[in-house]
Amino acid sequence: MTIKTLFKENPLPMIVLLLCTLLVCVFLLLILGEIFSKGIPVLSWAFIIHSPENGMTEGGILPAIVGTLLLTLITTLVSLPFGIACAVYLSEYAQNNITTQIIRAAIRNLAGVPSIIYGLFGLALFVEVLQLGTSILSAGLTLGLLSLPYIITTSEEAMKTVPVSMREGAMALGATQFETIRDIVLPASVPGIATGIILSLSRAAGETAPILFTGSAFYVTGLPGNIFQEFMALPYHLYMLSTQHQSIAEVRPLAYGTATVLILLVFMLNIIAFLIRNKFRNKN
Amino acid sequence: MQTTKIQTKTIIDISDLNLFFGEKQVLKNIGMNIAEKMVTALIGPSGCGKSTLLRTLNRMHDLSPDAHISGDISIDGQNIFHKNIIVNNLRKKVGMVFQKPNPFPKSIYDNIAYGLQINGFSKEKIPQIVEESLHKSYLFEEVKDKLHEPATRLSGGQQQRLCIARTIAVKPDIILMDEPCSALDPLSTLKIEELILDLKKDYTIVIVTHNMQQAVRVSDFTAFMYLGELVEFDETIKIFNNPEKQLTKNYINGHFG
């Protein structure tokens, strides 16, 4: 049945649904339009490659960009191996019993825990108990925890879509369970896993609450030299410029510029996810 | 082996085999000797336990936690349920071709090379064995120019022959086939049947089929199963021309199933 015939039969539902969809798009476009129209004029090489100057009222946001990139790198290093290991266990090894179901339910619920709670938890565990101080490392670990539930869930789902017949094919040739996972299941679920990881990282990169208490700073001179020091990050910088600065009106353009850079970074991550998915789809 | 005229040597010896899925008994007291380098067909109405019996032979049920098995199966005189048996080695020796072709999402070449790699065949020999296996499964001419293309681009019949190729590549003694032609067109079916007749020179083949003409065409022995029991097992000629049991007669004459 084509859309046209569907439309002729009963136009009302389609019109209502279309309007809802358009409404959502309108809001999205409004937000993006507002930010880009005021942010893009501010963008320049200088804005990207210079540090803030004159009490943030001039200069660029390089330390915040570098801080966010470093932070995301640490988040990746933490959440990727643990996330995939956990997903492999749940999808391939765990028996389908009460314990497993409780673990699974716990992970799904963790995905719904507000990010400020992760921030406070990170403060308590990494900053205080483990004595890592307010640092890139503490913040990265906190964001890693925040990303884990989402990565585990999407990776597990990706692995579950690999057909049983594929696993049986490998086992029937004499592959051990581990070989089957390593050579058949994981490669076949790369697109799903990569998409989940990148989307959760792009979400983590934009978080403010978890890094608020664990390491982000209003201003740090110079670029981050090691992972044990405080750092600037784009979302926190944006928050500060928009709400905490003494001359808010003056720094408003810089705030828009920062928002634009943050959104572009996240877009880039999403495009990478899209490209990975496409590449693997075409291969098969 | 019963009153057979064909001289044979037993390779698989099944006795008192019972299998339960949870509470449900799917195989009941199966006993049969499968002859080396012969084709043995398993026939019977669907749901009677043919696939289940076949999958006990390479211990595929290890993967289902609710399957419980009692009884003995010996292959080459070795009890396959013995605790010293390494199941991966057993599966290398007892290959399996599935009902639906299930090539890996890899290239044609890698589909065959994979089994060789995990079974420790030496690197230098792999290209040659891949080619041999493609020849043996009558696939080489069709794919020789696209060995590195994804196997999933092949037709269903070619995919199934590729699955046979990857199975024989690791040099099993026995090949289990579970309705290998049921997803294929008549022409591809014919090719696979020819292939089976050719393979039996070197391999013992146990094939499940719902197609009785196929059983007649390819098999030396036929086992008729009904509701989890082995009703009759004899030379194929005997089963189809002069079965002992009324039930067998009814089934092969198409009166049920």
Ligand SMILES: Nc1ncnc2c1ncn2[C@@H]1O[C@H](COP(=O)(O)OP(=O)(O)O)[C@@H](O)[C@H]1O
């Ligand atoms: N993993 C399983 N769990 C529970 N029951 C099963 C399982 N596999 C097969 N069965 C049941 O065992 C019976 C025999 O199945 P099967 O061996 O596939 O039959 P056939 O291959 O002869 O058509 C069927 O009733 C089927 O529902």
Ligand SMILES: [Mg+2]
């Ligand atoms: Mg079956």
